[in-house]
Amino acid sequence: MENPQIWSVSDVNHAVREIVEGALLPFWMAGEVGSLTLHRSGHAYFTMKDAKSQIRAVYFGGAAACTRLGIANGSMIEAFGNLSVYEVRGEYQFGIRQLRPAGVGDLRMRFEELKRRLAAEGLFDQERKRPIPKLPGRIGVVTSPSGAAIRDFLQIINRRFPNVNVRIYPCAVQGAGAAEQVARGVEFFNRTDGADVIVVTRGGGSMEDLWPFNEEILARAVASSRIPVVSAVGHEIDFSICDFAADLRVPTPSAAAELVIGRREEMVRELDRSEKDMRYALESALSQARARLDRAAGSFVFREPAHLVRMRRQQLDELDTRLGTAAERFHGQFRARLERLESTLLALDPRRQLERGYAILFDPAQEKPVTSAANVAAGTRLVARLADGSLNVTVDRPGSVPPPPFAAV
Structure with a gap:
């Protein structure tokens, strides 16, 4: 008996590749994209699948096209190409030449x-x-x-x-x-x-x-x-x-x-910037006024009546104090307004009401909250949303039980 020919793995994969690639002409195939990888080499690797099967696919140089077309996992596509075999792993795959979203036209x-x-x-x-x-x-x-x-x-x-x-x-x-x-x-x-x-x-x-x-x-x-x-x-x-x-x-x-x-921090910074800008403007105006006064005080006209200069300087000091007080009051008013807004937002938080023991009833069938017992029939299934979750409830006799008095909060 002659010695049988012993094939290498590479020989087998090469033979399979020739058979597979020669069996079918290029064709269009539709499927859903999965396991998408856009490689830095510019190639795209993914699977195409339907309800029963899947096949590996490669689109050489197609990463940019996939990005441009918005192709992602779950996208339905139509691809033109041919079957080939990746001999290194012994896997057959679909080599794509053209690709388009299914039905996108x-x-x-x-x-x-x-x-x-x-x-x-x-x-x-x-x-x-x-x-x-x-x-x-x-x-x-x-x-x-x-x-x-x-x-x-x-x-x-x-x-x-x-x-x-x-x-x-x-x-x-x-x-x-x-x-x-x-x-x-x-x-x-x-x-x-x-x-x-x-x-x-x-x-x-x-x-x-x-x-x-x-x-x-x-x-x-x-x-x-x-x-x-x-x-x-x-x-x-x-x-x-x-x-x-x-x-x-x-x-x-x-x-x-x-x-x-928006950003709460940005609002605070905006107030701080406004305060600094206002202080700078006031200080600049005050400095200019002092400079003019000093120049006037050094002139011949004011050398004798020095008391007039001292009086003007005192008035400027008083103005400086008043302006500083006004700046602080202006800043305080803005901060108080911000705190009132924050307090109002906190008071309007619906979760605060739920944490006090209240609940919100939703009618899943109507997709809206229940606001009146007269509109709910016996046997209706509702969802009661509480502070820490929700409960499924069934209406027994709507309107037959008087509501409990509201406790003071």
């Missing part, structure tokens, strides 16, 4: 058509934009309560002004019906006069993910809001119809928080 056309139509109506005109309040007492946020956007927003708020009153209207920010829910959130704050400024926000994503913020119903709700609206949808490179209709567009949820709340 139709969505982009719809986006541009709606943008042109609403712009022609004047919905995006700068004259319609309302100023954003510098320090709002109540901030209404329309977003998903479980998303990263609200966590980023609240983190900035709690770090800079922990006692500000933030009211969240929970809604879906992606998928069917999301645009209607966000529009209802904007209308809710307008209807209830529940905010001084409204922030509409969500994190970034593909064009399909952000599409609810390109719907006409939301654009009209934002444009017709009598309360200023800040749009913080997506990331730096993302733009939506909601951005154009809003009074102000910011790139991220964190940027929205920084804009609407």
Whole structure:
């Protein structure tokens, strides 16, 4: 018996590569992006997957294209290329030559058509934009309560002004019906006069993910809001119809928080700067007056009546004292105003009420708080929000039990 041929691993992988690469012509393939890596070499590595399978993919020199197109994990794409084998690891992969977001052509056309139509109506005109309040007492946020956007927003708020009153209207920010829910959130704050400024926000994503913020119903709700609206949808490179209709567009949820709340430290520094500027101006004026007086006192006219010079100098000293007192009073008034504002924000914090034993009842089906027992039927399931969590409750006999007297606080 002849000795059988013994193949090396490299020989096997090379043979498989020739078979695989010669079996199929280049083709288009659709799938969802996962495990995306944009290498510093300029290449892009990721997987393409569907509900049942996945395949490794490589786009040589495609990192810049992926960034430009906003390709991220979870993006649906269509890629043109061919199968190949990476002999080093014995793995087959899809080598990409061209790439595009799935369905982006139709969505982009719809986006541009709606943008042109609403712009022609004047919905995006700068004259319609309302100023954003510098320090709002109540901030209404329309977003998903479980998303990263609200966590980023609240983190900035709690770090800079922990006692500000933030009211969240929970809604879906992606998928069917999301645009209607966000529009209802904007209308809710307008209807209830529940905010001084409204922030509409969500994190970034593909064009399909952000599409609810390109719907006409939301654009009209934002444009017709009598309360200023800040749009913080997506990331730096993302733009939506909601951005154009809003009074102000910011790139991220964190940027929205920084804009609407400002910095307490900056306000204190501004007061300090004003005080220093005022003192400098007063001291400069006083110095000039003293110099003029000294020059006049040295003249021939004032050599004899020296008592007049002494009297003027005494008057200047008294003026100096009064100006210093006025400066201190001015500074104290500004600090007292700042402390009153801070006290007001603390008093308006809804968590203080919950910590005293009160609760807020929410009707999940109606997506709003319960304000009247007459509107709640027996057997209705409600959520009671307390200071340290929430409880699920079921209504027994609405209105049959008189409310307990309110305890003095």
